[in-house]
Amino acid sequence: MVKTVNVSRKILPVLCLVAIFLFVSPVVLAQGIGDSTTYTMQEEYRIEINDVGDGKITDTITYDEAWFEEYGSLFEENPNLLSRRYREDSDVGEVENFEADIDRGDGTITITFDTPGLAYNMGDNWSVYGYGNYEVADESDDEVVLEAAWEGVNNEFTLFENMNLEEQVIIDLPDGSTNASFDTSTGAIEYELAYVAKEGSGGVLADNKTLFTIIFALVIILSLILLLYVFTRETEAPAAVAAVTTAMPAPAAPQAPPEAAGAAQATAGDATAEAAPRFCKKCGHPKGKPDERFCRNCGATHE
């Protein structure tokens, strides 16, 4: 005898309802079970990739307005619903700066987060994996658009109710990328991006370290050689002065007036003995007396 459970596999997903409603609100549970409408939600999953393969995700889910009006508050009351899958072990290090924004007016939830290393650098090209069940809708050098439709989606984002999902994935590729394509066999978006080394951040000296090291070292050596040269050369000044001194006539003695020559010669012996000059320093007129105080010629005072 065979006895079957009175539920077919086809209707099972419909019955597999919204256990969260038990947790959240018995009233809502009753409404959920009684609601046989299959709603459709639209999702735009935009990925902006930078030049080192990091992804910035903006995931906008648009719900049926009536459904969201009735149940959207549950997302606000249970914020873990939107974030818990992004906090799993498998997302450690892959989800940063997670934020969720619920817009009751538009019936949308917008989730944003960053994923470092979303694209893999394969040397010749970059690859973004994970889109095996999608079809390409548009393809250009700076953007690839993929689309997919799903039935019976049942998870946190549907509050565990079965919904249809129309999904569009927009991949904004980095500036300068070329040859973007979608590989249906691997489900990967591939593109090429030439690597441009960034300008050095250490200034002219750091960016040209080797050159400047050589230049400065050479200048140091040259200046040391110059210093050595200068200090090992004798100063020419003393020898030259001596030579000039010997070549020049002896300083001329004050010329005595002709009429005083005899007296000068006559008093020469005395001149060496006596410091006082015998002539007026001003006009050269011979003193009348050794102790004469004023010049008799010009009137100047004798010292």
Add this chain to the structure above:
Amino acid sequence: MSKNMKAVLSIVAIVLLLGSVAGLILTLTAAGAASAEPKLEVQLLPREEILTAAYKVYGDDQQNQWAAKTLIKNVGDVPVESFTISYKIEGYCDWTSTENYPTILPGETVRDYCWPNLDDAQMKEITTKTPVELTVRYQYDGLSQPVEDTDKIYLLGRNDFVFTSLADEDVLTFTDQFDNYPMVAAFVTPNEETVKSVANALAGGLETGMNDQDVGTAFLRVFDGLRQLGVKYIQEPSSYWSDRAAQYVQYPAETLSRTTGTCLDLAICYAALMEAVGIKSYVALIPGHAIPVIELPNSGEWYAIESTFIDKDYALSHFPGETSPEVTAAECVDMAAAELDQAMQEGSFIMIDIEQAWKNGVMPIW
């Protein structure tokens, strides 16, 4: 050389010397701002624990069950060339195949995953939670020798099952409490010799692959056969080894040899015996209970049975009046159908598709 000339030349030479020394110092100290040396930050992130019973899934790179992950970031100013990385779990997995990353640009992050092919014989011997050492080894151009880093990773006992990996605050629904439910399929071992022998003996002479009637007959024969073996229902032992909701789960051969089992043990044993003769099986989880379910090959309908009532004494003592004194298999089918219907109406049930889980890489240990 005149005194003046000497003085001028001396001043010029000293100025040049001081200037060039200062320039050289500036040049050398400015070198740190734009180092030409590759520089990486490497962070090893092991999974908190490995469910040993389902160890094969961690080696399947098509699943999301990596054993460890490494985040590699180039924090230098020049590209890192020819980066290679490999992993080892001492005593349980030799070095994994090397992953190559031709170039890691400045500012680029690479996420690399460890998918270890864990040693069959070793894994089957792990009876309690065991810490092991995970080593990552990497190399790139410019390094004189590979760099190694290690961390601890825990292998659960082969019978240990953790129902969910979600944090307590994230467990919101019935399904959340059993978030690891596909891993139950790892305990269903239809190819184990004892299981095959018992299944063949009980289902011998039946067309279990294509005939609904024969499949139903086999389903009931297993119930009666296990009762004849003297199988008794027991409460699950303490799961002291985990802070989370967890259970010591028996493999079908252990249930058959010990002739005792929890509701989950009995449902798993039932599923293994059914799969051993080609009958598609499920394990249904409902609040506080597990029920074996099969799918009829022609109609596609489900067929469930209250397997704990194999233990007639338990059924009569704990559920007096709910069945006849014989506690027949047919009565237990009715009881299971009622239990499932109620759980479905409440939305509190999980139907574990054993074959689908196997296809998804959760292969049995035996």
